[in-house]
Amino acid sequence: MEKGFKQVTMKDIVEACGISRGGLYLYFQNPGEVFEEVLKLEQQEADDVFEQNIPEQAMPSDILALFLKEQKRELLSREHSLCKATYEYFFDNQMSVRDNLLKKQFDAAVHVIEKLIQAGVDEGEFYCEDPRGAARNIMYVLEGLKIASQTREIPEAAVDREIFYVMQGLFLEE
Amino acid sequence: MEKGFKQVTMKDIVEACGISRGGLYLYFQNPGEVFEEVLKLEQQEADDVFEQNIPEQAMPSDILALFLKEQKRELLSREHSLCKATYEYFFDNQMSVRDNLLKKQFDAAVHVIEKLIQAGVDEGEFYCEDPRGAARNIMYVLEGLKIASQTREIPEAAVDREIFYVMQGLFLEE
Amino acid sequence: MEKGFKQVTMKDIVEACGISRGGLYLYFQNPGEVFEEVLKLEQQEADDVFEQNIPEQAMPSDILALFLKEQKRELLSREHSLCKATYEYFFDNQMSVRDNLLKKQFDAAVHVIEKLIQAGVDEGEFYCEDPRGAARNIMYVLEGLKIASQTREIPEAAVDREIFYVMQGLFLEE
Amino acid sequence: MEKGFKQVTMKDIVEACGISRGGLYLYFQNPGEVFEEVLKLEQQEADDVFEQNIPEQAMPSDILALFLKEQKRELLSREHSLCKATYEYFFDNQMSVRDNLLKKQFDAAVHVIEKLIQAGVDEGEFYCEDPRGAARNIMYVLEGLKIASQTREIPEAAVDREIFYVMQGLFLEE
C-alpha cells in the first residue's frame, strides 16, 4: 500500500513482518508470490466486509449504492489501497487468461452487479434493457476512476459525479 | 513500449539509440526526463495523426467514431503503446495538479468529445441531456479499458462491445 | 596507506579484504565510515604500542624521546602510514569542533607532552617556563614535518634536526 | 580555493573561465597542469604583495612580524586559500626532489627568515645562536598551523599564541 509492488524490497517485507530473510524464502520463491498471497487475503477480506454490511431488508439499489460507496472509499484512500501495487504487479505478470486474478475479480463483480440490476428491474426500481452491458459499463468506469486516482489527484466530487451519472442511467430513462 | 517505465534501464535506452552512456546524460538528467520527452513527442504525433484523418465533410458521429477507433487501436496494441509505461511513470510522479500531463490530456479529450456531442445534438444526430457528463463517462470507460488491456487479455470484441454501449447511449434514448 | 583516502575505491577495499561488494555495505554505509573505523583501530594500536614500550624506570626525557622517535618512524614510512589518508579525509569531513577526531588526538598528545615536560622540570631534567606552550610548539612542528613528508621528500636527517632543535630548547636554556 | 584540487572538475574550470572544453586542452594536458600554473601565479602574487608592503625603514623584527601576519591571514581564510588544494595536489604529485615546488617555496622562505633573524641579531634586536634552525622551526610551525587549520577549526587566538611563542624565543633568552 505504501510503496506499490516494484518499489518494495524483500528487506521491507522482512522487517515489516519481523521474520528472517531466509524464512521468507521457505514459503515464497520470489516477491511476486508474496504479493499474490497478500492479494488473495485482501480480496477475501473485502468481500467479507461487503457482505456483512448488507442490511437484511436492503433493496437492490441500496446494495448497489453500498458497493459503489465501498469502491469509492478504496479508490480515494490512495495510500491505503493495494490498487497501485496490483496494477504494477499485473503489468508484468499476466499469466494465462483463465488464471488472471484481476480478470476473475472483474468478471465476478460484473456478475454481481448484473444480478443486482436485474433484481432492481424485476422489483421496478430500475429500468434497463441490457443489465450485463450496464454492469460492465459501471465496472469499466470504476477501473477508469481507479487508475485516474492513482496517477493524478482526483477530487471526491469527481468520483461522486461519475457514480451519480451511471446510477442515473439506471433510474430515470423516464 | 516493450518494457514499460520502471523496467527500462539507461543501458537499454543507450543501446536502442546507439548513443553513449554519457551522451544521454548531456540531454537528460534521469530516466524520468527521457520519458517525459518521449511522452510529449508521442502525444504530439497522436494528435497530428488524428486531425489529419478527419474527412472534410465528416459528421460529429463520424469524428467521434474515428476517435474511438483510434483509441481502440492503441489500446489493443499492447506491446506497441506507451500506456503501461505512462501509468507506471505517473504512479510515482504525480507533480502538482495543474502540471499533471495525464490530467491535461484527459481534460482536453473530454472537452473535444463534449464539443462533438454538442455538435451532434445540434445537428440532430445525438440525443443527450448532459454532453459533458457523457463525455466524461466515455473517457473513464476508455481509461478502464486501457488499464484492463494492460493487466489482462482483452479480446477485441470486448472493446467493441463497450464502445458500442457508450455510442448507443448517445443515439437512441428515443 | 597506499592510495590515501580519495583515491581508494570500494572495489579496492573489497578486493583487499576478500569480501563481496555487498558484504562491505552491510557494515559501512560509505567509504568514509570504513575509514573512520580504520582510523580508530590504528589510533588504538599506536597508543598501545607506545605505552608498552615505556621502560619501567624511564625518565621524562626518555619517554619524550621515545614519543618523538615513534612519531619520526611513522612520519618517515610514508607509504605505510595513514597520515595522507587522514588529512585527505578531514579536508572534507571536519564535523563539529568537539567531535573532530584529529583535534582530540592533537589535544591529547599536547596534554601528555605537557605532563612529561612538567615532570622533567620537577625532576630537574628540563628547564621550561611554559610547559604547555612548549608542548604545543612540539606538536605543531611534528604536524609540519608530517605534512612536509607527505608532500615532498624529507631526508631522515631533516627530521632528526627538527626533533633535536625542540628537545634542545627544553634542556639548555642554561 | 572552493573545492580543493581533487574535487574540481574540468567542467568547473571551463565554466569559471568562460572558455571551451577543447580550448583548455590546447594549453593544459590535464587538470594537474592547470593547477601548477595557478600555483605559480598565486605564489608570484603573494611575493609581490609581501615585498610591496615592507616599509622603507622597517626593522628586521617588523619585517618578520609582517611575514607572520601575512601567513596568519592566509591560514585563517580557509575557504579563500589554495592551501588545501596544494596539499591535495602534492599528495599525488611529488616529482623529483629538485622540481618540487613546495620544497622550493619552503626553502626560500627559510632562507629569507634566516636572513631576517641574522640581521636582527646583528642589529641587537634578536638573540639567536642558530638562525637557520630557528628559521626552520618557524616554518614547520607554520606548516603545522596550516594543515591544522584545514583539517579542524582553529581559533585565531591559537594562531596568535603560536606565533607569539616563536617570536618570544627570538627576543628574550635574557
Add this chain to the structure above:
DNA sequence: CATGAATGAGAGTTCATTCAT
C-alpha cells in the same frame, strides 16, 4: 524449521578526454 551474513550482477551517474567541425 529458521536464520541472517554474504553474494555479485547490475543499476544510475560522473567526468577526463577526444575530435569532427
Add this chain to the structure above:
DNA sequence: GATGAATGAACTCTCATTCAT
C-alpha cells in the same frame, strides 16, 4: 585556433537470492 557534443571506463550503491549454521 577554438569549439562543445560525444565518449566509455569507472565509480558508488542496491537488492533478490543463497546457504552454512
